[in-house]
Amino acid sequence: MAIETTTTGILLIIAIMALVTLATRFGGTFLMSFVTISPRVEGFINAMASSVLIAILTPMAFDGDIGARAALGTTALVMLATRKPLPAIAAGILAAALSRYLF
Amino acid sequence: MMSDHPSYQLEPAKVRSQFLRLLPISLFVVAFGAAFGLAAVQKGLAPLEATLMSVVVFAGASQFATLEMWGNEVALLPLMAVVFAINSRHLLMGASLFPMLRELPPFKRYGILVVLTDANWAIAAQDYQNGRRNLEVILGGGLVLWFAWLVGTLLGVYFGGLLQEPRSLGLDMVLGCFLLAMALGGRKTPRVLVAWVVSGGAAMAAYWWLPAHTHVVVGALAGGIVGFFWLEPKPHGH
Structure with missing residues (x-):
């Protein structure tokens, strides 16, 4: 089934996208309300939380260009050295711009 | 079983401070919003349609992906599958906040989740790992990110991309570096x-x-x- 991209169709497409996205925003919390929070479940949630970030970032680093890798590597080093997010992010962006300019 | 004793009180002053906390990163979100707005009108969406999409969907990666599927018609099931797959990370993010969210009454609990997105969730998760309970950043931070996404889209549809080459300035890596800094800060x-x-x-x-x-x-x-x-x-x- 397909929706034509007329004005009405586009509004329908946007409404569907909004509902699907809202379901993802509500769904995790809603499903958790049926789960008893045992220590194991809490362990799962806590490990999963930071793993989300790693799972977003790993392909970005593996598949990215030299700029992406320089940015993530520099941010990691500065963050581990200083524990200050803003300098780490700024250094990462600078590293991406510089490496793309140079290579 | 759940929400027997709603006890988390959202503090208005803290919501405002978290709004300001995410203001710097929101400036970059404006640039991405402009890129989306420009791409959307190039695909044939009317300016108001692209803006409406940003307002009610508020999920950049899935909005860009939808444009890739744009034509005289859009296939319904693939559209829903792609939007769901890209945004399914929200399911995990919402689940990870549940130990705090269950202490809010349901109306507020789901109300603040309307503006749940990567950046404000990453801060809430990092704060929680470090022993601080911060649902205010979901609301305050989410609102400033949402507003920036709207403003960026409007700029993009009416004035085009703000920057000729955001990539050469490294701006495509802002969110990646931000999320990495949050992960390593836990x-x-x-x-x-x-x-x-x-x-x-x-x-x-x-x-x-x-x-x-x-x-x-x-x-x-x-x-x-x-x-x-x-x-x-x-x-x-x-």
């Missing part, structure tokens, strides 16, 4: 590091061999399983 126990290695490995395997857009959920669940079987020796109090 506690790094051996358990967490093993979970990260498993998560990264599973994410790459999914990225290479499973259908597109599944790698975040696969990696995150794999990391979560490590936490399920390997408990912290001492329970981490609030």
Whole structure:
């Protein structure tokens, strides 16, 4: 089934996208309300939380260009050295711009 | 079973301070919003349609992906599948906030989730790992990010992209660097590091061999399983 991209169709497409996205925003919390929070479940949630970030970032680093890798590597080093997010992010962006300019 | 004693009070002053806390990163979101607005009108969306999409969907990666599927018509099931797959990370983010969210009454609980997105969730998750309960950043930070996404889209549809070459300035890496800084700012126990290695490995395997857009959920669940079987020796109090 397909929706034509007329004005009405586009509004329908946007409404569907909004509902699907809202379901993802509500769904995790809603499903958790049926789960008893045992220590194991809490362990799962806590490990999963930071793993989300790693799972977003790993392909970005593996598949990215030299700029992406320089940015993530520099941010990691500065963050581990200083524990200050803003300098780490700024250094990462600078590293991406510089490496793309140079290579 | 749940919300027997709603006891988390959202503090208006803290909501405002978290709004300001995410104002700097929101400036970059404006640039991405402009890129989306420009791409959308180039695909044939009317300016108000593109803006409406940003207002009610508020999920950049899935909005860009939808444009890739744009034509004289858009196939319904693939559209829903792609939007769901890209945004399914919200399911995990919402689940991870549940220990705090269950202390809010349902109306507020789901109300603040309307503006849940990567950046404000990453801060809430990092604060929680460090023993601070911060749902105000979901609301205040979410509102400033949402507003920036709207303003950016409007600029893009009416004035075009703000920058000729955002990539050459490294601006495409802002969110990646931000999320990495948040991850590294949390506690790094051996358990967490093993979970990260498993998560990264599973994410790459999914990225290479499973259908597109599944790698975040696969990696995150794999990391979560490590936490399920390997408990912290001492329970981490609030």
